[in-house]
Amino acid sequence: MKKRYITLILAFVMVAALALAGCGTKTPAGGDAGSAAAPPAASGGSEQAGAPGELVATGSQSDLAKDKIVIGGVRSSTGTNAIFEQTAFGPQYKMWVDQLNKDGGIYVKSLDRKVPVELKIYDDGSEISKTTQLYEQLLADEKVDIIIAPVSTAALFAVAPIAQKYGYYMVAAEGGAKELEKYIAQNPNVFSVLGYSETQVPAFVKFAEEQGIESVFCAYIDDLHGTEYWGAAKPALEAIGVEIKGEQSVPLVGGFDANAVINAAKASGADAFLAFTYPDQGIPIALSAIALNYNPKLYLMGPGGSYDFIGGVLWGASGIDPAVGMEGVFGWGGWNEKSSARAAEYSQAFREYWIDKGDFWLNADGTPNADGTVYQDWWGHASYYSVCEIYQQAIENAGALTDEGLIDNALLVEYTKDNSFDTVLNQELRFTNNILLDDMYLGNIGQWQNGTFEVMDVDDRRTADPIYPKPEWPTK
Amino acid sequence: MELIKTAFFGSTKSKVQLIGVIAALVILFLSPQFLNTYMPNFLAKLIAYVVLSLSWTIFSGKTGYISLASAAFYGLGMYIEALFGMNIPLPVVMVFAAAVAFAVAFGVGVVTLRLRGVYFTIFTFGLALFLQKSILWIEVKFFHTKGRMVLAYSNEAVFYCVLVVFAILIFVVILMNKSRFGLALDCIGQNEDSAQHIGVNTTMTKVLAFAISAAPAGAVGAAIGTSIGYVDPDIAFNMLLSFLPVLMAIFGGMRSMYGPIVGAVIFFVLQDYLMREYANLYMIIFGAVMVVVILFMPKGIFGLVDKAIAKRQRNFDGEVIGDVK
Structure with a gap:
């Protein structure tokens, strides 16, 4: 007897689940619930054949x-x-x-x-x-x-x-x-639309060749971004005679010892330190580099390195002007208000819009914006x-x-x-x-100079002369 | 043959059960004809949850050994589809994934199922992490990438593949429940030492049950991988999937075969609804519901059903019938 109830309940639950899931969702008026979802061809001239000999103005x-x-x-x-x-x-x-x-x-x-x-x-x-x-x-x-x-x-x-x-x-x-x-x-x-290893890594390699960088150490995130960027950069750098003095993967999820990464890079004595990481990893690594006074000739932060607020995150607590702290640090991408009139117009409109909104953006230390400061990602x-x-x-x-x-x-x-x-x-x-x-891009690689993210591509997109080697991290 | 006769036709209850199961499967089989194109995708994932929950119960529900390896077997299936799915039809890959999951579980079981208690649980959780990190290392080191594209199939194709796994699994579970093998597992769950004393080869029984429970997880992992489109070790070996089958089985109740099924269905529908409508509160509400269920319904939803049926029969017969503890 009990089993019969159970079987009935099971059937009921399955039907109810189907009904619940089905009822919770509606197809747009005129849509056919049973048909394939791919949007059909355009109605074109606004007429469509209905029954034979009849035109329906759908x-x-x-x-x-x-x-x-x-x-x-x-x-x-x-x-x-x-x-x-x-x-x-x-x-x-x-x-x-x-x-x-x-x-x-x-x-x-x-x-x-x-x-x-x-x-x-x-x-x-x-x-x-x-x-x-x-x-x-x-x-x-x-x-x-x-x-x-x-x-x-x-x-x-x-x-x-x-x-x-x-x-x-x-x-x-x-x-x-x-x-x-x-x-x-x-x-x-x-x-x-976004730039990727095929556009950005060659820009960095050209820059390395131009500046005579002899060796690099790379910390890369163990996801598609990091592995692909390093997978592209390593052979390209080796091909121009740059020595790979070390490489270390860092996890996308979970903790890692940023000091260990920096100590390994420091011990390698490489000219350039490349962090092909997201902000969640790049920020602690940069904080360790500052704390351990690791001063390579070139320091490149991955995604996040071009954010306006990154200087505040790294230097906000120290009392040092973020623009001074970030002087000479590299990041991917690159555009600024000097890149084009259209870029300047957009940048100003973006700032004005979010200043007006005032409730969305973050301060340099990650707290909600109170003063109307708006940060760009360059x-x-x-x-x-x-x-x-x-x-x-x-x-x-x-x-x-x-x-x-x-x-x-x-x-x-x-x-x-x-x-x-x-x-x-x-x-x-x-x-x-x-x-x-x-x-198609305004730039693929940039460097912080006096609070501006300058385009550093080795061509006419460059907006300032490079600073190489990077000045040492400032101290109070 | 005798077992099939007993399991499916041995009594009126068995026959009613068989009719009910077949009716449910037929409803599910026909459902894509009456639903919009999204629903097969929704149902495929729902049934995958049901398979994970039910297959987990085959071993852990009966023996009391808590396995957290579901994510490992499910992820293996996904990765096998990513590796071979471009050239081999999905059903073949699913069979292969089930076989690999069975073999891995068998090997792991031989090594670990002599351990009892928390050690086995820790090891099974570690298995998913080990596979995740090992495959990640191989991808990064040798292929300079992290993940792989998976050939997409239509929602209906994935749904029917998962449904077949579910159908096979449910019949296997019914057969197991009526077999000496199932009885041996029940004995182990009640008292392993006693089971040994009465002649049950406890280690081999546990190993075999663990391996059988892994195969469906591998098969549905391969199928669901095609609806994700891209698989990397973090996506494939999602640690949440190690805990979900446990929660779903507790939610539904482990005493009956139907408990994990109902638990998984409600769990999935609830999760889907909360995720869409209350994204920011989803985990809080979900967690609260789980705490309430575990505190006040320790035998899950089916425990309540049992209680209600027993109460009704007590009122009718004037005496207690069934387990109402």
């Missing part, structure tokens, strides 16, 4: 009904990658959407009018299994109009096939890797905002609705492949095989 109905464009995304508001959502692409897309809506929304070409934009962002807690599941939900179930990319290179790799599977267009911001070239070949709806921010501009210009110039009343992502993909964009990064930004070549 396109125009969709056009009239379109009252918002939903931008979906899964971002890491919590967990290991939360710093990137807080400081990298996060402030850009929030500012962009806010500005668009203040101006009436985004202009959609086929509608010939502006449509307000709504953000639908989920938090993945920095766990990729959740990232992929939530994107599946956004694309297959909730059917948002367009999507923005997730946080981190690994998450981008995981999400690219999902975007492709459902026919969505995605311009990626916070991910870059050589492996991505392979992924993009298989997922041609995905475009990558690597990524130009790229991240350019992503927003690319989305906007693609929709403005090629935006049309599908029969389901969604933005036709296939048209955006085609437009992006074939056209150039007026962006902060480059006023004629153009993709080559869905990635950006070196000449």
Whole structure:
């Protein structure tokens, strides 16, 4: 008797779970719940064949009904990658959407009018299994109009096939890797904007050759970023005769002894110390270098080294002016207000926007901003905002609705492949095989000089003469 | 053959159970026809949780040896799919992943299942970490990368692959429960020394059960890997997956085969809902729910069901029937 109840309960629970999960999610009006989720072809001339001999004007109905464009995304508001959502692409897309809506929304070409934009962002807690599941939900179930990319290179790799599977267009911001070239070949709806090892490592190698650097020690993070950058840099440096005096991996998750890393680097006597790490590792390593008075001729911090606030984090507690403390330190990327008039205009607009908001940004010591100071990332921010501009210009110039009343992502993909964009990064930004070549960037390597992150590429993008060797860390 | 007859047709209860299980599987099999394209993905992950929970119970639920190796076997499956999935069809890779997980668990079991108590638990947790760090070292050292792309399959394909694993597992569990092997495991769980005295080869029984419980985890790991698209050691060997099967089984109740299933279903749906709607509070709410369940429902949800049924029968018959402790 009892078993019968149990079996019935089991069947009930399964059916209830199915119903609960199914009921919690709705397909957009006009959508077919049972059909494949890939957005169909554009309605084109706003007419579609219905029954034989009959024309149904579905396109125009969709056009009239379109009252918002939903931008979906899964971002890491919590967990290991939360710093990137807080400081990298996060402030850009929030500012962009806010500005668009203040101006009436985004202009959609086929509608010939502006449509307000709504953000639908989920938090993945920095766990990729959740990232992929939530994107599946956004694309297959909730059917948002367009999507923005997730946080981190690994998450981008995981999400690219999902975007492709459902026919969505995605311009990626916070991910870059050589492996991505392979992924993009298989997922041609995905475009990558951020500089990566193929653009940045050669810039550093050229600089090393120019300055006559003879030896290096590298600490690299044991994730895709660190292994790939060091995997590219090591043979390239050896090829120009630079001696590798030591290398050490540091973990992405979990603690490590930063003093041990610096002591090993110090003992090696290398000219240059390269930290191919994220801020969570790069900051303790730099703090150890300062504490142990490790003064190589060149000190390169990985991602985070180009943040305005990094000087405050490293020097805020010492009472030493962060600009003095950071003098001569290198980082990836590189642009500043001298790079171009467009870059200067964007930089000032960004500061003004966030000063006005005043509730988002962080102080140098990581506490919530109270004084209205806004910090730039002199690597990524130009790229991240350019992503927003690319989305906007693609929709403005090629935006049309599908029969389901969604933005036709296939048209955006085609437009992006074939056209150039007026962006902060480059006023004629153009993709080559869905990635950006070196000449699309404002710079690939930079150095802090008197509080400005100067571009150090060995070409006409350079904005100041290099300081080499780096001055010793200041003491009080 | 006799065992199959007894397990599935031996009594009215067995027949009802068989009909119920087949009905549930048929509902699941047909469900993608009636649901939107996201649901097979959701269900595949839900069933993967069910498989992890149920397979964990095969060994740990019966013997009382707490294994934290689920993440190791699941991650092995994912990595095997990443290595071979580009050239070999998913079902074949899943069989291979199950075989590798079985072999690894068998080897680990032979070495460790002479240990009792907390030592075995610590070792199994260490196994997942060991595999994670070893594979990471190999990737970095020899391939200058961290992870690998995994060939994506349609949501339906992944769902049906996982469903097949679940179907096989549930029939295996029913057979095991009616077999001498299952009885031996129960004996070990109740008193291992006594089991030895009555002639049970306790070490071999435990090793075999541990290996059997690892195989489904490996198989579903391979399948779910395809829905993630990219696998690296941190993603594959997610330590949370070592604890989740334990929590899900406790949540549902371990006395019955259905406890871990119901526990995993509710656990997954709750987790999914909280993660979407209350992302910032998700872990707090989830943790609070778990604490309440463990404090007030030590036998899990099925413990409550048992209690309710017994109460109803007591009212009806005027006497206590069944385990209501």
